[in-house]
Amino acid sequence: MTAAPTIPPLDTLPGNVDRAWVRQAIALLEGDGRRSADTHLVNPVFPGLKGISIYLKDESTHPTGSLKHRLARSLFLYGICNGAIREGTPLVEASSGSTAVSEAYFAHLLRLPFIAVMPKSTSRQKVAAIERFGGHCHYVDDPAEIYDAAMRIAAETGGHYLDQFTYAERATDWRGNNNIAESIFAQMQAESHPVPRWVVMSAGTGGTSATIGRYIRYRNLDTRLLVVDVEYSAFFDAYSQGDRSARCERGSRIEGIGRPRVEPSFLPDVIDHMIKLPDAASIAAMHVLSERLFRRVGGSTGANFFGLCFAAAALMKAGEEGSLVSLICDSGDRYAATYYDPDWLAANRIDIDVYRPGIEALLDRGDLGLFETADAAAAAV
Structure with missing residues:
Protein backbone atom coordinates (compact mmCIF):
# COMPACT_ATOMS: atom_id res chain seq x y z
CA MET A 1 0.00 0.00 0.00
CA THR A 2 1.39 3.38 -1.05
CA ALA A 3 1.98 5.81 1.78
CA ALA A 4 0.03 9.06 1.70
CA PRO A 5 2.09 12.03 0.49
CA THR A 6 3.21 14.57 3.04
CA ILE A 7 3.55 18.31 2.62
CA PRO A 8 7.22 19.03 1.83
CA PRO A 9 9.20 21.56 3.86
CA LEU A 10 9.37 25.10 2.51
CA ASP A 11 13.12 25.03 1.98
CA THR A 12 12.77 22.43 -0.81
CA LEU A 13 11.90 25.07 -3.43
CA PRO A 14 14.90 25.39 -5.78
CA GLY A 15 16.89 28.55 -6.25
CA ASN A 16 16.72 30.70 -9.36
CA VAL A 17 20.27 30.17 -10.64
CA ASP A 18 19.32 28.61 -14.00
CA ARG A 19 16.57 31.14 -14.67
CA ALA A 20 19.00 33.95 -13.92
CA TRP A 21 21.19 32.73 -16.80
CA VAL A 22 18.12 32.42 -19.05
CA ARG A 23 17.07 35.99 -18.29
CA GLN A 24 20.56 37.27 -19.03
CA ALA A 25 20.74 35.28 -22.27
CA ILE A 26 17.35 36.53 -23.48
CA ALA A 27 18.38 40.12 -22.69
CA LEU A 28 21.57 39.72 -24.77
CA LEU A 29 19.63 38.29 -27.72
CA GLU A 30 16.98 41.00 -27.51
CA GLY A 31 19.70 43.65 -27.46
CA ASP A 32 21.19 42.25 -30.67
CA GLY A 33 17.71 42.25 -32.20
CA ARG A 34 17.09 45.89 -31.39
CA ARG A 35 20.40 46.90 -32.92
CA SER A 36 20.25 44.88 -36.13
CA LEU A 67 19.98 36.74 -43.76
CA LYS A 68 20.81 33.78 -41.48
CA HIS A 69 21.51 36.18 -38.61
CA ARG A 70 17.74 36.44 -38.07
CA LEU A 71 17.30 32.67 -38.22
CA ALA A 72 20.16 31.99 -35.80
CA ARG A 73 18.78 34.43 -33.24
CA SER A 74 15.35 32.83 -33.54
CA LEU A 75 16.79 29.33 -33.12
CA PHE A 76 18.62 30.40 -29.96
CA LEU A 77 15.50 32.02 -28.52
CA TYR A 78 13.48 28.93 -29.42
CA GLY A 79 15.97 26.60 -27.74
CA ILE A 80 16.31 28.72 -24.60
CA CYS A 81 12.57 29.29 -24.16
CA ASN A 82 11.89 25.57 -24.63
CA GLY A 83 14.45 24.72 -21.95
CA ALA A 84 16.83 22.92 -24.33
CA ILE A 85 19.63 25.51 -24.09
CA ARG A 86 21.01 26.23 -20.63
CA GLU A 87 24.22 27.65 -19.23
CA GLY A 88 27.13 25.65 -20.64
CA THR A 89 25.04 23.64 -23.14
CA PRO A 90 27.15 22.55 -26.16
CA LEU A 91 25.43 23.55 -29.40
CA VAL A 92 25.64 21.61 -32.66
CA GLU A 93 24.44 22.48 -36.17
CA ALA A 94 24.48 20.76 -39.56
CA SER A 95 25.63 23.63 -41.76
CA SER A 96 28.54 24.62 -43.97
CA GLY A 97 27.16 28.05 -44.71
CA SER A 98 26.03 31.34 -43.30
CA THR A 99 23.77 29.79 -40.65
CA ALA A 100 26.77 28.25 -38.89
CA VAL A 101 28.61 31.58 -38.99
CA SER A 102 25.66 33.36 -37.37
CA GLU A 103 25.15 30.61 -34.80
CA ALA A 104 28.84 30.73 -33.87
CA TYR A 105 28.40 34.47 -33.25
CA PHE A 106 25.48 33.94 -30.88
CA ALA A 107 27.19 31.03 -29.13
CA HIS A 108 30.18 33.32 -28.54
CA LEU A 109 27.84 36.05 -27.25
CA LEU A 110 26.36 33.60 -24.71
CA ARG A 111 29.69 31.83 -24.01
CA LEU A 112 28.45 28.45 -25.18
CA PRO A 113 30.49 25.80 -27.05
CA PHE A 114 29.55 25.48 -30.73
CA ILE A 115 30.29 22.74 -33.30
CA ALA A 116 29.37 23.03 -36.99
CA VAL A 117 29.11 19.76 -38.92
CA MET A 118 30.01 20.30 -42.57
CA PRO A 119 31.38 18.62 -45.71
CA LYS A 120 35.16 18.65 -46.20
CA SER A 121 34.63 20.73 -49.33
CA THR A 122 33.40 23.77 -47.37
CA SER A 123 35.18 26.98 -48.34
CA ARG A 124 38.00 28.20 -46.11
CA GLN A 125 36.31 31.60 -45.83
CA LYS A 126 33.28 30.05 -44.09
CA VAL A 127 35.45 27.87 -41.83
CA ALA A 128 37.57 30.88 -40.85
CA ALA A 129 34.46 32.93 -40.00
CA ILE A 130 33.10 30.16 -37.73
CA GLU A 131 36.45 29.73 -36.00
CA ARG A 132 36.80 33.50 -35.58
CA PHE A 133 33.80 33.36 -33.21
CA GLY A 134 35.28 30.44 -31.29
CA GLY A 135 33.32 27.70 -33.06
CA HIS A 136 34.72 24.31 -34.05
CA CYS A 137 34.21 22.47 -37.34
CA HIS A 138 33.57 18.73 -37.71
CA TYR A 139 34.00 17.42 -41.26
CA VAL A 140 32.22 14.59 -43.07
CA ASP A 141 33.01 13.04 -46.46
CA ASP A 142 29.43 12.85 -47.76
CA PRO A 143 27.26 16.00 -47.46
CA ALA A 144 24.25 13.75 -46.75
CA GLU A 145 25.95 12.61 -43.53
CA ILE A 146 25.78 15.99 -41.83
CA TYR A 147 22.37 15.41 -40.25
CA ASP A 148 23.19 12.10 -38.55
CA ALA A 149 26.64 13.31 -37.53
CA ALA A 150 25.18 16.42 -35.90
CA MET A 151 22.62 14.39 -33.95
CA ARG A 152 25.32 11.93 -32.83
CA ILE A 153 27.67 14.68 -31.64
CA ALA A 154 24.86 16.42 -29.74
CA ALA A 155 24.00 13.14 -28.00
CA GLU A 156 27.64 12.36 -27.18
CA THR A 157 28.32 15.79 -25.72
CA GLY A 158 25.00 16.17 -23.91
CA GLY A 159 24.37 19.13 -26.15
CA HIS A 160 21.53 20.58 -28.21
CA TYR A 161 21.14 20.09 -31.97
CA LEU A 162 19.87 23.45 -33.23
CA ASP A 163 18.55 21.77 -36.44
CA GLN A 164 17.83 24.73 -38.70
CA PHE A 165 16.22 22.50 -41.33
CA THR A 166 13.47 21.35 -38.95
CA TYR A 167 12.89 24.41 -36.80
CA ALA A 168 13.34 27.32 -39.24
CA GLU A 169 9.61 27.55 -40.02
CA ARG A 170 8.52 27.47 -36.37
CA ALA A 171 11.29 29.29 -34.49
CA THR A 172 10.21 32.62 -36.03
Whole structure:
Protein backbone atom coordinates (compact mmCIF):
# COMPACT_ATOMS: atom_id res chain seq x y z
CA MET A 1 0.00 0.00 0.00
CA THR A 2 1.39 3.38 -1.05
CA ALA A 3 1.98 5.81 1.78
CA ALA A 4 0.03 9.06 1.70
CA PRO A 5 2.09 12.03 0.49
CA THR A 6 3.21 14.57 3.04
CA ILE A 7 3.55 18.31 2.62
CA PRO A 8 7.22 19.03 1.83
CA PRO A 9 9.20 21.56 3.86
CA LEU A 10 9.37 25.10 2.51
CA ASP A 11 13.12 25.03 1.98
CA THR A 12 12.77 22.43 -0.81
CA LEU A 13 11.90 25.07 -3.43
CA PRO A 14 14.90 25.39 -5.78
CA GLY A 15 16.89 28.55 -6.25
CA ASN A 16 16.72 30.70 -9.36
CA VAL A 17 20.27 30.17 -10.64
CA ASP A 18 19.32 28.61 -14.00
CA ARG A 19 16.57 31.14 -14.67
CA ALA A 20 19.00 33.95 -13.92
CA TRP A 21 21.19 32.73 -16.80
CA VAL A 22 18.12 32.42 -19.05
CA ARG A 23 17.07 35.99 -18.29
CA GLN A 24 20.56 37.27 -19.03
CA ALA A 25 20.74 35.28 -22.27
CA ILE A 26 17.35 36.53 -23.48
CA ALA A 27 18.38 40.12 -22.69
CA LEU A 28 21.57 39.72 -24.77
CA LEU A 29 19.63 38.29 -27.72
CA GLU A 30 16.98 41.00 -27.51
CA GLY A 31 19.70 43.65 -27.46
CA ASP A 32 21.19 42.25 -30.67
CA GLY A 33 17.71 42.25 -32.20
CA ARG A 34 17.09 45.89 -31.39
CA ARG A 35 20.40 46.90 -32.92
CA SER A 36 20.25 44.88 -36.13
CA ALA A 37 16.76 43.69 -37.06
CA ASP A 38 15.49 46.37 -39.47
CA THR A 39 17.84 46.30 -42.47
CA HIS A 40 17.75 48.72 -45.42
CA LEU A 41 15.36 48.35 -48.35
CA VAL A 42 17.37 49.19 -51.47
CA ASN A 43 15.55 50.58 -54.54
CA PRO A 44 17.84 50.30 -57.59
CA VAL A 45 16.54 51.90 -60.80
CA PHE A 46 16.69 49.98 -64.08
CA PRO A 47 15.65 52.06 -67.12
CA GLY A 48 14.25 49.11 -69.06
CA LEU A 49 11.73 48.15 -66.39
CA LYS A 50 9.02 50.69 -67.23
CA GLY A 51 6.41 50.83 -64.48
CA ILE A 52 8.20 48.18 -62.41
CA SER A 53 9.82 49.13 -59.09
CA ILE A 54 12.45 46.76 -57.71
CA TYR A 55 13.25 46.54 -53.99
CA LEU A 56 15.97 44.48 -52.31
CA LYS A 57 16.03 44.07 -48.55
CA ASP A 58 19.71 44.11 -47.68
CA GLU A 59 20.27 41.35 -45.13
CA SER A 60 24.02 41.47 -45.68
CA THR A 61 24.25 44.36 -43.19
CA HIS A 62 23.56 42.17 -40.15
CA PRO A 63 26.50 41.75 -37.74
CA THR A 64 27.30 38.33 -39.24
CA GLY A 65 26.71 39.48 -42.81
CA SER A 66 23.69 37.49 -43.93
CA LEU A 67 19.98 36.74 -43.76
CA LYS A 68 20.81 33.78 -41.48
CA HIS A 69 21.51 36.18 -38.61
CA ARG A 70 17.74 36.44 -38.07
CA LEU A 71 17.30 32.67 -38.22
CA ALA A 72 20.16 31.99 -35.80
CA ARG A 73 18.78 34.43 -33.24
CA SER A 74 15.35 32.83 -33.54
CA LEU A 75 16.79 29.33 -33.12
CA PHE A 76 18.62 30.40 -29.96
CA LEU A 77 15.50 32.02 -28.52
CA TYR A 78 13.48 28.93 -29.42
CA GLY A 79 15.97 26.60 -27.74
CA ILE A 80 16.31 28.72 -24.60
CA CYS A 81 12.57 29.29 -24.16
CA ASN A 82 11.89 25.57 -24.63
CA GLY A 83 14.45 24.72 -21.95
CA ALA A 84 16.83 22.92 -24.33
CA ILE A 85 19.63 25.51 -24.09
CA ARG A 86 21.01 26.23 -20.63
CA GLU A 87 24.22 27.65 -19.23
CA GLY A 88 27.13 25.65 -20.64
CA THR A 89 25.04 23.64 -23.14
CA PRO A 90 27.15 22.55 -26.16
CA LEU A 91 25.43 23.55 -29.40
CA VAL A 92 25.64 21.61 -32.66
CA GLU A 93 24.44 22.48 -36.17
CA ALA A 94 24.48 20.76 -39.56
CA SER A 95 25.63 23.63 -41.76
CA SER A 96 28.54 24.62 -43.97
CA GLY A 97 27.16 28.05 -44.71
CA SER A 98 26.03 31.34 -43.30
CA THR A 99 23.77 29.79 -40.65
CA ALA A 100 26.77 28.25 -38.89
CA VAL A 101 28.61 31.58 -38.99
CA SER A 102 25.66 33.36 -37.37
CA GLU A 103 25.15 30.61 -34.80
CA ALA A 104 28.84 30.73 -33.87
CA TYR A 105 28.40 34.47 -33.25
CA PHE A 106 25.48 33.94 -30.88
CA ALA A 107 27.19 31.03 -29.13
CA HIS A 108 30.18 33.32 -28.54
CA LEU A 109 27.84 36.05 -27.25
CA LEU A 110 26.36 33.60 -24.71
CA ARG A 111 29.69 31.83 -24.01
CA LEU A 112 28.45 28.45 -25.18
CA PRO A 113 30.49 25.80 -27.05
CA PHE A 114 29.55 25.48 -30.73
CA ILE A 115 30.29 22.74 -33.30
CA ALA A 116 29.37 23.03 -36.99
CA VAL A 117 29.11 19.76 -38.92
CA MET A 118 30.01 20.30 -42.57
CA PRO A 119 31.38 18.62 -45.71
CA LYS A 120 35.16 18.65 -46.20
CA SER A 121 34.63 20.73 -49.33
CA THR A 122 33.40 23.77 -47.37
CA SER A 123 35.18 26.98 -48.34
CA ARG A 124 38.00 28.20 -46.11
CA GLN A 125 36.31 31.60 -45.83
CA LYS A 126 33.28 30.05 -44.09
CA VAL A 127 35.45 27.87 -41.83
CA ALA A 128 37.57 30.88 -40.85
CA ALA A 129 34.46 32.93 -40.00
CA ILE A 130 33.10 30.16 -37.73
CA GLU A 131 36.45 29.73 -36.00
CA ARG A 132 36.80 33.50 -35.58
CA PHE A 133 33.80 33.36 -33.21
CA GLY A 134 35.28 30.44 -31.29
CA GLY A 135 33.32 27.70 -33.06
CA HIS A 136 34.72 24.31 -34.05
CA CYS A 137 34.21 22.47 -37.34
CA HIS A 138 33.57 18.73 -37.71
CA TYR A 139 34.00 17.42 -41.26
CA VAL A 140 32.22 14.59 -43.07
CA ASP A 141 33.01 13.04 -46.46
CA ASP A 142 29.43 12.85 -47.76
CA PRO A 143 27.26 16.00 -47.46
CA ALA A 144 24.25 13.75 -46.75
CA GLU A 145 25.95 12.61 -43.53
CA ILE A 146 25.78 15.99 -41.83
CA TYR A 147 22.37 15.41 -40.25
CA ASP A 148 23.19 12.10 -38.55
CA ALA A 149 26.64 13.31 -37.53
CA ALA A 150 25.18 16.42 -35.90
CA MET A 151 22.62 14.39 -33.95
CA ARG A 152 25.32 11.93 -32.83
CA ILE A 153 27.67 14.68 -31.64
CA ALA A 154 24.86 16.42 -29.74
CA ALA A 155 24.00 13.14 -28.00
CA GLU A 156 27.64 12.36 -27.18
CA THR A 157 28.32 15.79 -25.72
CA GLY A 158 25.00 16.17 -23.91
CA GLY A 159 24.37 19.13 -26.15
CA HIS A 160 21.53 20.58 -28.21
CA TYR A 161 21.14 20.09 -31.97
CA LEU A 162 19.87 23.45 -33.23
CA ASP A 163 18.55 21.77 -36.44
CA GLN A 164 17.83 24.73 -38.70
CA PHE A 165 16.22 22.50 -41.33
CA THR A 166 13.47 21.35 -38.95
CA TYR A 167 12.89 24.41 -36.80
CA ALA A 168 13.34 27.32 -39.24
CA GLU A 169 9.61 27.55 -40.02
CA ARG A 170 8.52 27.47 -36.37
CA ALA A 171 11.29 29.29 -34.49
CA THR A 172 10.21 32.62 -36.03
CA ASP A 173 6.79 34.05 -35.22
CA TRP A 174 5.31 34.39 -38.72
CA ARG A 175 2.43 36.60 -37.49
CA GLY A 176 4.78 39.47 -36.67
CA ASN A 177 7.23 40.28 -33.85
CA ASN A 178 9.62 41.96 -36.30
CA ASN A 179 10.02 39.01 -38.63
CA ILE A 180 11.39 39.74 -42.09
CA ALA A 181 7.95 39.78 -43.74
CA GLU A 182 6.56 42.34 -41.29
CA SER A 183 9.66 44.49 -41.80
CA ILE A 184 9.36 44.38 -45.61
CA PHE A 185 5.72 45.43 -45.72
CA ALA A 186 6.22 48.15 -43.09
CA GLN A 187 9.07 49.65 -45.13
CA MET A 188 7.00 49.52 -48.31
CA GLN A 189 4.05 51.53 -46.89
CA ALA A 190 5.09 54.92 -48.30
CA GLU A 191 6.26 53.66 -51.72
CA SER A 192 4.41 54.30 -54.97
CA HIS A 193 3.27 50.67 -55.10
CA PRO A 194 3.14 49.82 -51.38
CA VAL A 195 1.72 46.31 -51.81
CA PRO A 196 4.17 44.26 -53.91
CA ARG A 197 2.82 42.20 -56.78
CA TRP A 198 5.34 39.47 -55.94
CA VAL A 199 7.88 38.73 -53.23
CA VAL A 200 10.67 36.53 -54.62
CA MET A 201 12.61 34.20 -52.32
CA SER A 202 15.00 31.31 -52.85
CA ALA A 203 14.73 28.29 -50.56
CA GLY A 204 17.46 27.04 -48.24
CA THR A 205 15.79 25.65 -45.14
CA GLY A 206 12.42 26.80 -46.45
CA GLY A 207 11.85 28.82 -43.30
CA THR A 208 11.96 32.31 -44.82
CA SER A 209 9.58 31.44 -47.64
CA ALA A 210 7.27 29.83 -45.07
CA THR A 211 7.31 32.98 -42.93
CA ILE A 212 6.64 35.28 -45.91
CA GLY A 213 3.91 33.06 -47.38
CA ARG A 214 2.10 32.74 -44.05
CA TYR A 215 2.37 36.45 -43.30
CA ILE A 216 0.92 37.42 -46.70
CA ARG A 217 -2.14 35.27 -45.99
CA TYR A 218 -2.42 36.36 -42.36
CA ARG A 219 -2.47 40.04 -43.36
CA ASN A 220 -4.82 39.33 -46.29
CA LEU A 221 -2.46 41.04 -48.75
CA ASP A 222 -2.81 41.04 -52.54
CA THR A 223 0.79 39.82 -52.90
CA ARG A 224 2.03 36.50 -54.22
CA LEU A 225 5.11 34.50 -53.34
CA LEU A 226 7.48 33.27 -56.03
CA VAL A 227 10.08 30.78 -54.79
CA VAL A 228 13.23 30.11 -56.80
CA ASP A 229 15.00 26.75 -56.69
CA VAL A 230 18.38 25.83 -58.17
CA GLU A 231 20.12 22.84 -59.72
CA TYR A 232 20.70 19.77 -57.53
CA SER A 233 17.83 20.59 -55.20
CA ALA A 234 14.73 18.61 -54.27
CA PHE A 235 12.43 21.51 -53.39
CA PHE A 236 10.99 22.07 -56.88
CA ASP A 237 9.96 18.41 -57.19
CA ALA A 238 8.21 18.62 -53.83
CA TYR A 239 6.27 21.67 -55.05
CA SER A 240 5.46 20.55 -58.59
CA GLN A 241 4.86 16.85 -57.93
CA GLY A 242 3.83 16.84 -54.28
CA ASP A 243 6.74 14.50 -53.55
CA ARG A 244 8.36 15.20 -50.18
CA SER A 245 10.50 12.09 -50.58
CA ALA A 246 12.36 13.63 -53.56
CA ARG A 247 16.15 13.39 -53.43
CA CYS A 248 19.13 14.69 -55.45
CA GLU A 249 22.32 12.78 -56.04
CA ARG A 250 24.53 15.71 -55.02
CA GLY A 251 24.41 18.97 -53.13
CA SER A 252 23.66 22.42 -54.52
CA ARG A 253 26.50 24.54 -55.89
CA ILE A 254 24.71 27.74 -54.84
CA GLU A 255 25.64 28.02 -51.18
CA GLY A 256 22.82 28.66 -48.73
CA ILE A 257 19.98 27.51 -50.99
CA GLY A 258 18.88 24.28 -52.60
CA ARG A 259 18.92 21.01 -50.67
CA PRO A 260 19.42 17.37 -51.73
CA ARG A 261 16.35 16.43 -49.68
CA VAL A 262 13.06 18.18 -48.86
CA GLU A 263 13.61 19.80 -45.48
CA PRO A 264 10.84 19.76 -42.84
CA SER A 265 10.66 23.58 -42.82
CA PHE A 266 9.77 23.76 -46.53
CA LEU A 267 6.01 24.44 -46.87
CA PRO A 268 4.96 24.24 -50.54
CA ASP A 269 1.31 25.02 -49.79
CA VAL A 270 2.07 28.68 -48.95
CA ILE A 271 3.89 29.22 -52.28
CA ASP A 272 2.01 30.74 -55.24
CA HIS A 273 4.52 29.80 -57.94
CA MET A 274 7.94 28.20 -58.13
CA ILE A 275 10.66 28.13 -60.78
CA LYS A 276 13.90 26.15 -61.05
CA LEU A 277 17.00 27.84 -62.49
CA PRO A 278 20.27 26.68 -64.01
CA ASP A 279 23.20 27.65 -61.80
CA ALA A 280 24.61 29.67 -64.70
CA ALA A 281 21.49 31.88 -64.63
CA SER A 282 21.81 32.52 -60.88
CA ILE A 283 25.50 33.36 -61.11
CA ALA A 284 25.03 35.53 -64.21
CA ALA A 285 22.34 37.53 -62.40
CA MET A 286 24.66 37.81 -59.38
CA HIS A 287 27.38 39.36 -61.57
CA VAL A 288 24.95 41.78 -63.24
CA LEU A 289 23.44 42.96 -59.96
CA SER A 290 26.85 43.31 -58.28
CA GLU A 291 28.06 45.64 -61.00
CA ARG A 292 24.95 47.81 -60.70
CA LEU A 293 25.05 48.00 -56.91
CA PHE A 294 28.83 48.68 -56.99
CA ARG A 295 29.44 45.85 -54.51
CA ARG A 296 29.43 42.10 -54.63
CA VAL A 297 26.45 39.95 -53.66
CA GLY A 298 26.32 36.17 -53.26
CA GLY A 299 24.92 33.38 -55.42
CA SER A 300 21.63 33.04 -53.53
CA THR A 301 21.03 36.74 -54.16
CA GLY A 302 21.72 36.07 -57.83
CA ALA A 303 18.98 33.43 -57.85
CA ASN A 304 16.62 35.90 -56.17
CA PHE A 305 17.47 38.60 -58.70
CA PHE A 306 16.91 36.33 -61.68
CA GLY A 307 13.53 35.50 -60.17
CA LEU A 308 12.78 39.24 -59.93
CA CYS A 309 13.74 39.68 -63.58
CA PHE A 310 11.49 36.75 -64.50
CA ALA A 311 8.55 38.30 -62.61
CA ALA A 312 9.25 41.76 -64.08
CA ALA A 313 9.31 40.35 -67.62
CA ALA A 314 5.98 38.58 -67.01
CA LEU A 315 4.35 41.80 -65.73
CA MET A 316 5.71 43.82 -68.66
CA LYS A 317 4.50 41.25 -71.19
CA ALA A 318 1.02 41.50 -69.66
CA GLY A 319 1.17 45.32 -69.74
CA GLU A 320 1.03 45.57 -65.96
CA GLU A 321 2.89 47.66 -63.40
CA GLY A 322 3.78 47.31 -59.73
CA SER A 323 6.54 46.59 -57.24
CA LEU A 324 8.64 43.47 -56.76
CA VAL A 325 10.62 42.65 -53.61
CA SER A 326 13.41 40.22 -52.83
CA LEU A 327 16.49 39.93 -50.59
CA ILE A 328 20.20 40.49 -50.68
CA CYS A 329 21.06 37.40 -48.66
CA ASP A 330 24.77 37.98 -48.06
CA SER A 331 27.91 39.66 -49.36
CA GLY A 332 29.73 38.30 -52.38
CA ASP A 333 33.09 38.73 -50.67
CA ARG A 334 32.70 35.21 -49.29
CA TYR A 335 32.70 33.81 -52.82
CA ALA A 336 35.78 35.44 -54.32
CA ALA A 337 37.37 32.02 -54.87
CA THR A 338 34.26 30.48 -56.46
CA TYR A 339 31.47 32.42 -58.21
CA TYR A 340 33.72 35.38 -58.99
CA ASP A 341 36.68 33.26 -60.12
CA PRO A 342 36.71 32.58 -63.92
CA ASP A 343 38.81 29.45 -63.37
CA TRP A 344 36.28 28.03 -60.91
CA LEU A 345 33.43 28.75 -63.32
CA ALA A 346 35.31 27.04 -66.15
CA ALA A 347 36.16 24.02 -64.00
CA ASN A 348 32.48 23.66 -63.10
CA ARG A 349 31.37 24.22 -66.73
CA ILE A 350 29.29 27.24 -65.84
CA ASP A 351 28.93 29.70 -68.72
CA ILE A 352 27.30 32.87 -67.44
CA ASP A 353 27.44 34.50 -70.89
CA VAL A 354 24.47 32.37 -71.93
CA TYR A 355 22.27 34.45 -69.60
CA ARG A 356 24.10 37.66 -68.83
CA PRO A 357 23.36 39.59 -72.09
CA GLY A 358 19.65 38.79 -71.85
CA ILE A 359 19.45 39.98 -68.24
CA GLU A 360 21.20 43.22 -69.15
CA ALA A 361 18.95 43.72 -72.18
CA LEU A 362 15.88 43.46 -69.97
CA LEU A 363 17.22 45.89 -67.37
CA ASP A 364 18.51 48.45 -69.88
CA ARG A 365 16.03 48.30 -72.76
CA GLY A 366 13.07 46.26 -71.58
CA ASP A 367 13.96 43.50 -74.03
CA LEU A 368 12.06 40.34 -73.02
CA GLY A 369 13.99 38.10 -75.42
CA LEU A 370 15.76 35.87 -72.89
CA PHE A 371 12.58 35.30 -70.93
CA GLU A 372 10.39 34.60 -73.98
CA THR A 373 12.53 31.98 -75.69
CA ALA A 374 11.52 28.35 -75.45
CA ASP A 375 14.97 27.36 -74.20
CA ALA A 376 14.91 29.90 -71.37
CA ALA A 377 11.40 28.93 -70.38
CA ALA A 378 12.30 25.24 -70.31
CA ALA A 379 15.38 26.00 -68.19
CA ALA A 380 13.61 28.36 -65.82
CA VAL A 381 10.33 26.57 -65.12
